[in-house]
Amino acid sequence: MDLRHLKPSREQDAPIYLQLYRRYREAIAAGKLRPGDRVPSVRSLASELNLARGTVEMAYQMLASEGYFVARGAAGTVVSPRLESLAEPGHAKVPLPPVHASPRPQALAGAALPFQLGLPALDAFPRKTWARLAGRKLRTLETAAMAYPDPAGYDPLRRAIATYLGISRGIACSHEQVFVTAGYRGALELVRHTLLQAGDLGWYEDPGYILARWFLERAGMRLQPVPVDEEGLNVSAGQRLAAHARFVVVTPTHQSPMGVALSLPRRLELLEWAGRRQAWIIEDDYDSEFRYHGRPLPALKSLDRDGRVLYTGTFSKVLFPGLRLAYLVVPASQAGKFSDVVNHLPGPGSILPQAMVADFMEQGYFARHLRKMRTLYVARRGYLVDALAQTMGERLHVQPQAGGIHVLAHLNARQSDKTLAAAAQAKGLPVQALSDWRLRKSSQGGLLMGFANFATAEEAVASVRRLKAALAKN
Numbered sequence: 001m002d003l004r005h006l007k008p009s010r011e012q013d014a015p016i017y018l019q020l021y022r023r024y025r026e027a028i029a030a031g032k033l034r035p036g037d038r039v040p041s042v043r044s045l046a047s048e049l050n051l052a053r054g055t056v057e058m059a060y061q062m063l064a065s066e067g068y069f070v071a072r073g074a075a076g077t078v079v080s081p082r083l084e085s086l087a088e089p090g091h092a093k094v095p096l097p098p099v100h101a102s103p104r105p106q107a108l109a110g111a112a113l114p115f116q117l118g119l120p121a122l123d124a125f126p127r128k129t130w131a132r133l134a135g136r137k138l139r140t141l142e143t144a145a146m147a148y149p150d151p152a153g154y155d156p157l158r159r160a161i162a163t164y165l166g167i168s169r170g171i172a173c174s175h176e177q178v179f180v181t182a183g184y185r186g187a188l189e190l191v192r193h194t195l196l197q198a199g200d201l202g203w204y205e206d207p208g209y210i211l212a213r214w215f216l217e218r219a220g221m222r223l224q225p226v227p228v229d230e231e232g233l234n235v236s237a238g239q240r241l242a243a244h245a246r247f248v249v250v251t252p253t254h255q256s257p258m259g260v261a262l263s264l265p266r267r268l269e270l271l272e273w274a275g276r277r278q279a280w281i282i283e284d285d286y287d288s289e290f291r292y293h294g295r296p297l298p299a300l301k302s303l304d305r306d307g308r309v310l311y312t313g314t315f316s317k318v319l320f321p322g323l324r325l326a327y328l329v330v331p332a333s334q335a336g337k338f339s340d341v342v343n344h345l346p347g348p349g350s351i352l353p354q355a356m357v358a359d360f361m362e363q364g365y366f367a368r369h370l371r372k373m374r375t376l377y378v379a380r381r382g383y384l385v386d387a388l389a390q391t392m393g394e395r396l397h398v399q400p401q402a403g404g405i406h407v408l409a410h411l412n413a414r415q416s417d418k419t420l421a422a423a424a425q426a427k428g429l430p431v432q433a434l435s436d437w438r439l440r441k442s443s444q445g446g447l448l449m450g451f452a453n454f455a456t457a458e459e460a461v462a463s464v465r466r467l468k469a470a471l472a473k474n
């Protein structure tokens, strides 16, 4: 296709990126661009049409998020081949964007089912205290807090987070480096908009957190799988595979999903690489609060002398995920840039939940809740591990883990973990297959199971029996 047909006009009312987006849609609808056709890179189109790269990137992102474009890593971006199958005979000219195709893991959505991953103990949340704080907050909310919220987050919450991180995670930061976000993906989105470009290459733990992986891929990032072993992310392998990567996403305290900690030599090696290459380290510290043996490890961010670490934490595990609140701590040198970008993004939403979390933290309820949950999770983990050993000992063995709110059970026989997980899910038991969290194939299968909502040993035993029955024919 002649690229000049895409050229937006400066006279029109619509912003340039929107015009470009529409031109592409029209070209696809008219059959000038066919499913599978490669489109020019952001850089070359920007230079061809004399536009800013950010403008082209924005149009491409819209097209990718609506399913018109698919990023194919080094092979570039193409018009989605799925549009072909959606075109009916005689209607081939109006392609509809495909419904988002990624299977939403049952284990990561909806109500608390047995073994559900990612959920804290919802029955143990101190609802009465929460309701009291909510009532008081609603009565006393200062007028400033009823106006438009700061997209960087509610100031008292930013301060409470900075104080908490200083004490519990060894992170010295000012509240101006803290950005409250709509969940972890909100934090990734902010990093993506501030420091990364579509097509940037990043290391991704293999296996690694499946939802963030999908999010990054859809945001146009190219991910280099880097193996994880008993010392966590293999940093030397990362350097061998893609020393020039722009970023890395890592779960150093409690690798997701393997549960190992990144060793100190590897932490130092990673920081050294990032400093030398000017790469960004995105530290996902999603459940460090729950460690049951040994001393809690300080965050990687606490060792960050060169200002390369972007630290993220979430309230999803320590409070509850329906809050949709997480946070990002950026290096002091980047705080201005982030403050600027955040003004153009939706931010973390309503002030009220942020104000309640701030009160919960400042008034000591948070620390008390965490202490209570640590003890509770030791017991609940025991319920599941014992039930698995008694009932399924011959099929599974649980890998020892120092923390977290899920267990990883390895398969004793050479069996497909995907088949087993599918059989369990068909019976309403949302265990997950380790293979689904991998980027590269591996013979080591396993089942991931949440334990936080087994309130008693009997409940765990009953659910494990159901699991055994569900897997019986496989």
Ligand SMILES: Cc1ncc(COP(=O)(O)O)c(C=O)c1O
Pocket: 118, 182, 183, 184, 185, 209, 251, 256, 284, 286, 314, 315, 316, 321, 325, 326
């Ligand atoms: C590895 C990992 N990182 C981050 C998160 C937090 O995500 P969010 O804040 O969107 O709930 C989770 C939640 O399950 C997780 O498992």
